[in-house]
Amino acid sequence: MVKIKLLLVVIVLLAGLLRFWQLGAIPPSLTWDEVAWGYNAYSIGIDGRDEFGRYLPLDYLESFGDYKPPVYAYLDVVPVKIFGLTEFATRFPSALLGTLTVLVTYFLVQRLFVQSTRKKWYSLAAALFLAVSPWHIMLSRAAFEANVALFFIVCGGWLYLSFIENKKVLLLLLSVLSFIVSVYTFNSARVVAPLLVLVLIASSWRMLWHMKKTTIFVFLFGIILLLPFVHFFLSPQSKLRYNEVNIFSDVSLVKEANQQIANDKNAWWSKILHNRRLVYSVAYMQHYFDNLSPSFLFIQGDGNPKFSTRDVGQLYLWDIPFLVIGLLFLARKKIGYWWLVPVWILLAIVPAAVARETPHALRTENMLPMWQVIAGVGFIESIVFLKKYRKIFVGISLVFLFLSVLYFQHGYYAHYSREFSGEWQDGYKQALLYAKQNENSYQHIVITSALGRPYIYTLFYNKIAPRDFRSTSIVNRDAFGFVDVVRVGKYEFPTKITEMKNTLYIATPQEVPQHAQILQTFPLVNGQPALVAYTL
DSSP states (O other), X not given: OHHHHHHHHHHHHHXXXXXXXXXXXXXXXXXXXXXXXXXXXXXXXXXXXXXXXXXXXXXXXXXXXXXXXXXXXXXXXXXXXXXXXXXXXXXXXXXXHHHHHHHHHHHHHHHHTTTOTTHHHHHHHHHHHHHTOHHHHHHHTTTXXXXXXXXXXXXXHHHHHHHHHHOOHHHHHHHHHHHXXXXXXXXXXXXXXXXXXXXXXXXXXXXXXXXXHXXXXXXXXXXXXXXXXXXXXXXXXXXXXXXXXBGGGOHHHHHHHHHHHHHTTTOHHHHHHTOHHHHHHHHHHHHHXXXXXXXXXXXXXXXXXXXXXXXXXXXXXXXXXXXXXXHHHHHHHOOTTTTHHXXXXXXXXXXXXXXXXXXXXXXXXXXXXXXXXXXXXXXXXXXXXXXXXXXXXXXXXXXXXXXXXXXXXXXXXXXXXXXXXXXXXXXXXXXXHHHHHHGGGOSEEEEOSTTSXXXXXXXXHTTOOHHHHHHHEEEEEOTTSOEEEXXXXXXXXXXXXXXXXXXXXXXXXXXXXXXXXXXXXXXXXXXXXXXXXXXX
16 A cells, blocks of 8 residues: 555656646747636736626636636636746646646546456556646646546546445535536536536436435535526527537538539438438537547647647557557456446547537547546556566566657657747737837837737736726627727737837738838747737
8 A cells, every 4th residue: 555655646746747847838838718817817816807897707708709617717816826927827727637637537446446456556557647648748738728627527527436435425515516617617528527427327326316315405506506507508608609619500511411412303312311410410420530530549649739749649659559458358347337438438529529620639638537547457457467477568568658758748848849839829928028118119009910819918918907908998899799809008909900100010920011110020939930020
């Protein structure tokens, strides 16, 4: 037990090191969603209101009109108070809860395989593999609310399985609370968490039936906590993001189906074969299995560089043999709640398959840590099988794992920023610090919208007081509910730059007129110019 506890401490410390080391510098800049989390935390910490003045919002944050679940901003209030409005503080909750997810995974796996004599070793292996996972490391090192939601979902699963074993009502209450907090944290969790809860209830309905009073009490407790979410869910604003990204809004599929029917001269069988419901179902399944493709999982990872270095998959190639062995072992031995592992993975993809962009590492992060659980079981069972050669096997396996992690880490720290800093809106920070230093010399400061959402960067890096923003800003809201901030004080964010006197312009190199007087250039990490400050 002492050895196991010591190994667990080492694994959690390793997880923390991989998630916190140079957290404020790599990734090289903040995305606009990260900046929004940081500034809203800053605003709530000052007067209890979000950037647009809503007092302690429980249902959503209006930022950009995408109506974000609010938990991340609340978790970030204390780090921003302690460390200031910085990149490190903004990313702190994700890195911390990412580290703690590794610890909770250890306890979850023990409950999954509670009847196994090797459950502690399964737990250690799964925790280690999650600690060094490229998928989990990358999403823990940015202010991604999906990563925080994962922590609460894993906690919810662990606490519920603990409740089944111990029959303590407090564990059930904490489990329900964890799942509900995940619903208030990330959009995909609003589907995955309820599905997991239904599966867990179905697996233990007899016990819950015998504890009717407790079950009813906890059910009412959950309903009360969900009331703000239900109110928002029934509003038009809740559907804005879904309507923007889902495949069912893609009318091109219907047009193509109608054309196929027309080509078949409106034959009855063609109307069945090319029925739009069938077409959308096929599209959904294609998007679903995209998230299980070998290229995504083991070769290149997500096509979006914010979620992958593109040098390795979401999992290591090293994982493949142990995943195969682990799946075969679990299917054959059927230990404990083994069935929950593949079910968890399959349920986690359900909401992500609705989106047009697939595969998508962020929307499917809820598959973790089940991949690592399977690999952990496969690794431990391989050691048990190779009794005479276990030391050699363990040594060789860990060397290959170390080399895999080293390759990923080298690419991440040595090359990633130079290759992909533009994906992180790099350049805004330097440009806005320059504008802040020189703002008294100009009547207007015009910042391009070409890189997206310049107003939130202005608020963040200039540390503009929330009350000043609310009193000096010009905000446009369109009929669809989207928000466009066009001015904050003397800072202006036009969709098209026009020439004015006594004005400092910050724009992309392509937007700079030939007769401009260039004052300073703000490069990406690789030296290419991202933004330019100029006057006319």
